[in-house]
Amino acid sequence: MENVEKQLREEAKKLLADKKVDVIVGYEEGTIPLQTSPCFITNPDDTGKLVWNSFCSQNLAKYVHDIIHQHRESQVRVKPEDKTKKVVGVVARGCTTRSLVIHLQERQYGRDEIVIIGVPCTGYVAKRKVSNLVDDNEILEVSVNGDKMSVKTAGGDKDIPFKDVIADNCLNCHFNNPVVSDIMIGSEAPPMDVDREYHDVNKFEKLSVEERWAYFTKEMEKCIRCYACRNACPSCYCKVCFVEQSQPSWVGVGDDPTDTQVFQIMRMFHMVGRCVDCGSCVEVCPMGVDLRKFLKKLDKDGFELFNHRAGADLDDPPLLSTHLMEDKEDFIYEPEEQS
Amino acid sequence: MEKRLIKKDALNGIISKLSGEMPVYAPVKDEDNVLFKVLEEGMEPLVAYSNTRNAPKNFFFPQTETMMRYMRTEREIKLSGEDGEAREAILFGVRPCDARSFILLDKVFDQEKYKDPYYIDKREKTIIVSLACVQPPYSTCFCTSVGGHPMSEEGADVLLTDMGDNYLAEFITPKGEKLLERMGDLPAADGSADEKKKELSESAEKEIKSHIPGKEIKPWLDDNFEHPFWDTIHQSCLACGTCTYLCPTCHCFDISDEVKGSDGKRIRTWDSCMYWLFTQETSGHNPRPSQKQRWRQRLMHKFKYFVDNFDEIACVGCGRCVRYCPVNIDIRKIVTDISKL
Numbered sequence: 001m002e003n004v005e006k007q008l009r010e011e012a013k014k015l016l017a018d019k020k021v022d023v024i025v026g027y028e029e030g031t032i033p034l035q036t037s038p039c040f041i042t043n044p045d046d047t048g049k050l051v052w053n054s055f056c057s058q059n060l061a062k063y064v065h066d067i068i069h070q071h072r073e074s075q076v077r078v079k080p081e082d083k084t085k086k087v088v089g090v091v092a093r094g095c096t097t098r099s100l101v102i103h104l105q106e107r108q109y110g111r112d113e114i115v116i117i118g119v120p121c122t123g124y125v126a127k128r129k130v131s132n133l134v135d136d137n138e139i140l141e142v143s144v145n146g147d148k149m150s151v152k153t154a155g156g157d158k159d160i161p162f163k164d165v166i167a168d169n170c171l172n173c174h175f176n177n178p179v180v181s182d183i184m185i186g187s188e189a190p191p192m193d194v195d196r197e198y199h200d201v202n203k204f205e206k207l208s209v210e211e212r213w214a215y216f217t218k219e220m221e222k223c224i225r226c227y228a229c230r231n232a233c234p235s236c237y238c239k240v241c242f243v244e245q246s247q248p249s250w251v252g253v254g255d256d257p258t259d260t261q262v263f264q265i266m267r268m269f270h271m272v273g274r275c276v277d278c279g280s281c282v283e284v285c286p287m288g289v290d291l292r293k294f295l296k297k298l299d300k301d302g303f304e305l306f307n308h309r310a311g312a313d314l315d316d317p318p319l320l321s322t323h324l325m326e327d328k329e330d331f332i333y334e335p336e337e338q339s
Numbered sequence: 340m341e342k343r344l345i346k347k348d349a350l351n352g353i354i355s356k357l358s359g360e361m362p363v364y365a366p367v368k369d370e371d372n373v374l375f376k377v378l379e380e381g382m383e384p385l386v387a388y389s390n391t392r393n394a395p396k397n398f399f400f401p402q403t404e405t406m407m408r409y410m411r412t413e414r415e416i417k418l419s420g421e422d423g424e425a426r427e428a429i430l431f432g433v434r435p436c437d438a439r440s441f442i443l444l445d446k447v448f449d450q451e452k453y454k455d456p457y458y459i460d461k462r463e464k465t466i467i468v469s470l471a472c473v474q475p476p477y478s479t480c481f482c483t484s485v486g487g488h489p490m491s492e493e494g495a496d497v498l499l500t501d502m503g504d505n506y507l508a509e510f511i512t513p514k515g516e517k518l519l520e521r522m523g524d525l526p527a528a529d530g531s532a533d534e535k536k537k538e539l540s541e542s543a544e545k546e547i548k549s550h551i552p553g554k555e556i557k558p559w560l561d562d563n564f565e566h567p568f569w570d571t572i573h574q575s576c577l578a579c580g581t582c583t584y585l586c587p588t589c590h591c592f593d594i595s596d597e598v599k600g601s602d603g604k605r606i607r608t609w610d611s612c613m614y615w616l617f618t619q620e621t622s623g624h625n626p627r628p629s630q631k632q633r634w635r636q637r638l639m640h641k642f643k644y645f646v647d648n649f650d651e652i653a654c655v656g657c658g659r660c661v662r663y664c665p666v667n668i669d670i671r672k673i674v675t676d677i678s679k680l
Contacts, residue, residue: 030667031661031667031669031671031672032479032661032662032667032669035667036667037575037666037667037668038574038575038666039575040574040575058665058666062577063574063575128371131371132371136373136388136389138389138476138477138478140478222370222372224393224402224580224584225580226579226580226581226584226611227578227579227580227614228577228579228580228581228665230579231577231578231579232577232579232665244615244616252597253403253593253595253597253606253608254402254403254597254606254608255402255403255608256403283665284577284579284581284665284666286392286581286584286585286663286665287372287392288370288371288372
């Protein structure tokens with residue numbers, strides 16, 4: 001990791017010094033254990049604060065989209081000949097690069113507006129998993145040494161196998177190496193346990209409709225509608241989200257359970273073929289709602305029905321905006337009868 | 340003030356007896372989260388917990404509250420109030436920082452000029468039993484920097500302090516004293532309990548690890564509405580509502596009508612200065628059009644405007660926003676950075 005960090009800082013510094021990018025989006029050290037914070041560097045001398053470790057959980061593609069679009073808005077009243085382009089350099093692991101690919105596929109910005117600094121990834125730490133394993137004692141210090149994590153808590157010290165605290169989405173990730181990059185840092189990361197990718201979804205699919213609905217409603221009851229999930233998601237970039245539209249108003253603003261359910265269902269269906277399973281929505285949720293169970297089902301359908309993996313290849317057309325003659329259609333009718 | 344001792348193993352019995360008489364809301368483990376929930380038969384409150392994930396403000400200032408209902412007929416519009424008044428209830432196990440937040444919220448919702456009947460009704464009928472932080476639960480706690488104390492009785496009707504074998508129960512307000520009558524016979528505490536509490540209080544204060552210059556930044560805030568510093572804190576903000584929704588003192592709200600056919604209700608819902616719709620005007624104009632202005636509002640409201648209006652900082656130092664901000668925007672760091680400018 002040390003080496004990766006060192007190389008990352010050097011490359012970032014070079015990009016800024018050579019004016020290849022206007023800003024570098026990366027991670028910096030957090031103020032509390034298990035945390036890092038997204039950071040935005042414009043001065044080559046500040047690149048020393050970049051870090052790359054197991055606590056870099058956020059998908060930074062979200063910020064790339066925001067920065068470019070804010071810049072474009074600021075250029076609206078500028079004369080065409082004076083308009084400037086803003087180039088964003090971004091520290092990107094596999095899932096982040098997939099989100100960038102989705103942005104490019106959806107024509108959100110041009111390939112020339114981003115510089116991708118690819119980093120290999122062995123999974124990030126899910127904060128909730130750690131807290132649960134130390135009985136909610138306050139975590140004072142953590143360090144990762146190879147395959148174990150040492151945690152110092154208010155209630156004593158504990159060593160935890162690293163694989164027990166890795167986020168679920170990372171455990172079975174197919175794309176822990178960048179799918180596209182301009183500069184690649186470090187060497188390729190070893191593959192994750194990909195065979196079990198749909199293990200949880202398969203189990204969930206076997207439940208009855210009532211059981212699945214009960215699970216969904218129980219999870220939704222935890223939601224406080226803070227919209228952290230939506231705001232952390234790189235694929236949620238609508239200028240005005242349907243939940244905030246008022247003419248007409250699609251969803252009530254109160255805490256009626258059906259409104260929360262509608263918000264989450266609609267958001268999830270907007271993710272078909274666009275969710276890269278980066279886990280950001282789960283990681284940012286203050287209440288621990290299991291959103292992944294449902295998103296992963298949509299991902300599985302995309303893969304099994306159409307052999308589509310969101311953002312895996314720049315040349316792939318977006319799932320829902322293309323039709324191929326060989327596309328399966330049987331689900332349109334009565335899938336139960338057909339099988 | 341009445342001071343009694345409660346044997347540690349007797350506390351749960353007392354709570355469960357009370358929960359047969361009126362709703363008792365207490366911290367309980369709900370999957371991964373510790374939350375305030377109404378105690379049902381057989382449920383025991385957590386007493387050795389750190390703090391709840393959410394602040395207890397929603398008992399007096401719910402996330403969604405119906406203010407009135409209306410029904411349109413051909414001739415008139417019929418108005419009606421909400422479902423009935425609040426019931427007497429106990430809020431048990433509130434940490435001193437959160438109890439203090441009620442005193443701050445009172446200044447907004449129960450002031451001379453404006454009285455909020457919805458808030459006041461519930462507030463008056465709820466008895467608050469606080470649990471002193473003999474051992475401050477988090478290294479992110481900073482109550483002493485914003486006018487609080489880990490063993491403070493501010494905002495509590497009854498304060499429980501863990502003395503080892505016993506809880507020292509102090510019945511601070513008339514509401515608290517009335518609760519004592521329902522708690523059965525409890526032995527009186529003598530002077531030695533006071534002595535011990537004083538010692539615990541001093542050591543608890545020393546255990547607070549985070550300190551911020553909360554009061555000291557006011558003069559800077561008074562003069563620096565347009566300072567370039569405001570360009571530096573919002574960049575990583577996701578504009579989600581985690582900090583404001585979990586905060587015990589954030590109290591901005593919005594009012595809207597939900598209409599179904601010819602009937603409707605007027606509801607008050609939590610708002611958040613982190614949302615782009617915050618202070619959006621009907622015309623489409625927003626005086627705080629970007630996250631920069633909204634972040635400045637959050638800081639200013641807590642450390643300047645509230646101080647101007649009520650002579651208190653609108654922060655109790657619970658540290659929830661520090662612990663749960665998804666991108667680790669740390670208000671302690673921001674305040675400290677400002678103090679160095």
